[in-house]
Amino acid sequence: MKKNVLVIGAGGVAQVVAHKCAQNNDVLGDLHIASRTKAKCDAIIAGVREKNAMKVPGGFTAHAVDALDTAAVTDLIRRTGVQIVINVGSPFVNMSVMDACIEAGVAYLDTAIHEEPDRICETPPWYANYEWKKREACEKAGVTAILGVGFDPGVVNAYARLAEDQYLDTIDSIDIVDINAGSHGRYFATNFDPEINFREFTGTVYSWQKGAWQENAMFEVGREWDLPVVGKQKAYMSGHDEVHSLAARYPHADVRFWMGFGDHYINVFTVLKSLGLLSEQPVTTAEGLEVVPLKVVKAVLPDPASLAPGYTGKTCIGDLVKGTKDGKPAEVFIYNVADHKEAFEEVGSQGISYTAGVPPVAAAMLIAEGTWDVGRMANVEDLDPKPFISLLNRIGLPTRVKDSAGDRAVDFG
Numbered sequence: 001m002k003k004n005v006l007v008i009g010a011g012g013v014a015q016v017v018a019h020k021c022a023q024n025n026d027v028l029g030d031l032h033i034a035s036r037t038k039a040k041c042d043a044i045i046a047g048v049r050e051k052n053a054m055k056v057p058g059g060f061t062a063h064a065v066d067a068l069d070t071a072a073v074t075d076l077i078r079r080t081g082v083q084i085v086i087n088v089g090s091p092f093v094n095m096s097v098m099d100a101c102i103e104a105g106v107a108y109l110d111t112a113i114h115e116e117p118d119r120i121c122e123t124p125p126w127y128a129n130y131e132w133k134k135r136e137a138c139e140k141a142g143v144t145a146i147l148g149v150g151f152d153p154g155v156v157n158a159y160a161r162l163a164e165d166q167y168l169d170t171i172d173s174i175d176i177v178d179i180n181a182g183s184h185g186r187y188f189a190t191n192f193d194p195e196i197n198f199r200e201f202t203g204t205v206y207s208w209q210k211g212a213w214q215e216n217a218m219f220e221v222g223r224e225w226d227l228p229v230v231g232k233q234k235a236y237m238s239g240h241d242e243v244h245s246l247a248a249r250y251p252h253a254d255v256r257f258w259m260g261f262g263d264h265y266i267n268v269f270t271v272l273k274s275l276g277l278l279s280e281q282p283v284t285t286a287e288g289l290e291v292v293p294l295k296v297v298k299a300v301l302p303d304p305a306s307l308a309p310g311y312t313g314k315t316c317i318g319d320l321v322k323g324t325k326d327g328k329p330a331e332v333f334i335y336n337v338a339d340h341k342e343a344f345e346e347v348g349s350q351g352i353s354y355t356a357g358v359p360p361v362a363a364a365m366l367i368a369e370g371t372w373d374v375g376r377m378a379n380v381e382d383l384d385p386k387p388f389i390s391l392l393n394r395i396g397l398p399t400r401v402k403d404s405a406g407d408r409a410v411d412f413g
Contacts, residue, residue: 002083002107002368003029006076008067008097009089010040011193012305012349013111013150016357017088018044019347020395022053022060027365032080034063035089047348067093073100082106084367086360091115091196095130102134102141107367109360111150112196113241120280121203124213125244131377138377145377149363151336151355152178152257153242155397156319157380158388159334160246162410163321165385167332167403171253171323174246179260181230182313182340182351186302188268191352194298198278201269205239208247208255219266225258228400228407229337230316235260245379253323272297308350311340315351332403334410336392346396355397362391386412 005028007017014033021031033041041062048060065076067089077085077100087097087110094114101108114130122129131147138145148154156176164171180191190197205216221237240257247255272278277293284290318335336355343354363380366372371387380388389399390412399410 004082005031005084005364006082007033008087010035010044012353013088013357015044016347016349016353017086017361018048019053020358020361022048023055024365025054025058026056027368030059032061032082034065036066038062038064068096070096070099073097074103077104077106084364086364092117098134102137102143105141108145109149109363111356111360120199121239124206127244135377142375144367144373144375146363147379148241149360149380151359152176152317154359154380157242158385159319161381162334162385163332168323168325168330171250171321173254173322175256175320177225177235177258177318179227179230179233179316182311184307184311189302189307192304194301195294202278205237208243227316229314233260249381308344311350314339332401334401336397336399358396362388
């Protein structure tokens with residue numbers, strides 16, 4: 001059994017992770033959180049203490065660390081004695097933190113695919129460019145490394161596996177749909193790090209269809225979805241992390257990701273991109289200053305964490321999986337609905353951060369208990385989804401399923 005957790009990062013998702021780790025510290029043991037700015041970590045711990053979130057008495061300590069410095073992260077792991085690292089820092093630090101975990105022999109979790117600052121939307125399968133290159137090293141060291149265990153990627157990968165295991169005999173298509181029907185009341189803001197948000201949508205849209213990678217432009221392919229609770233919503237086919245791993249497991253199925261966008265977001269995004277303000281490449285001003293336009297835009301937009309207090313409405317994220325059952329065409333929609341206001345009241349964050357932050361804590365608990373401590377690298381669809389979904393049901397992200405038998409809660413008994 002593994003104990004003691006280090007959280008890397010101090011943003012909105014890290015805040016959720018910290019609260020959820022505290023609520024389950026009887027399983028996870030002593031807690032640590034680290035980022036470049038220790039004061040941000042101190043503030044998160046203060047919020048945890050203010051809500052009396054610790055389930056049992058235990059330590060929660062803040063640290064300063066440069067997560068790009070593998071040696072420094074390795075040293076911190078060894079000094080604190082942690083056995084599980086939850087990386088919810090920038091995707092830019094994935095490989096350095098993973099290397100530290102391999103070196104120190106501890107479990108590694110992240111919630112997004114690795115990125116390099118000067119590259120956007122890499123050729124698929126993206127995981128093969130970075131994380132998957134460490135498979136052999138993880139196995140040799142006996143290190144459990146679970147990739148992309150947020151909600152999407154993460155829970156939606158588990159939903160695809162659940163459809164395979166329980167609801168369908170064959171799978172023809174997996175459509176992942178992410179709708180935020182909430183409102184933050186600002187003129188324009190992104191729900192998570194603006195830099196990462198824009199990078200997701202400025203490159204090529206890759207999907208897996210007809211047994212090959214297909215390319216589209218952002219906002220080129222859209223359709224209306226009629227979903228539980230949030231109703232009819234327009235969503236656009238987008239590139240996303242989980243497509244890159246699910247396509248490897250389900251090569252005979254079409255795998256697509258759809259993200260909901262309002263007209264206002266699209267208009268502002270289009271203007272910013274057309275002006276070159278979403279470029280990740282540096283430019284030089286007339287005064288001789290070198291700046292990265294995308295980082296300037298990030299600096300002037302609201303901090304996503306600041307949106308939480310006034311956020312209202314709900315999210316709906318799920319998988320529509322089509323195939324056959326008993327030789328006949330069949331489909332199933334497996335999904336979760338989260339509420340922004342409820343998330344803020346519980347952990348002080350909005351619903352987008354909540355859905356991303358709860359799953360890695362559930363995964364850490366499964367590693368701590370040995371259920372998911374597999375001693376190798378895995379994407380979520382490689383693992384048994386039932387204990388994961390059962391735990392999520394209990395700690396804040398209940399799953400429902402809608403098929404020919406109706407709409408009901410998923411309960412494995």
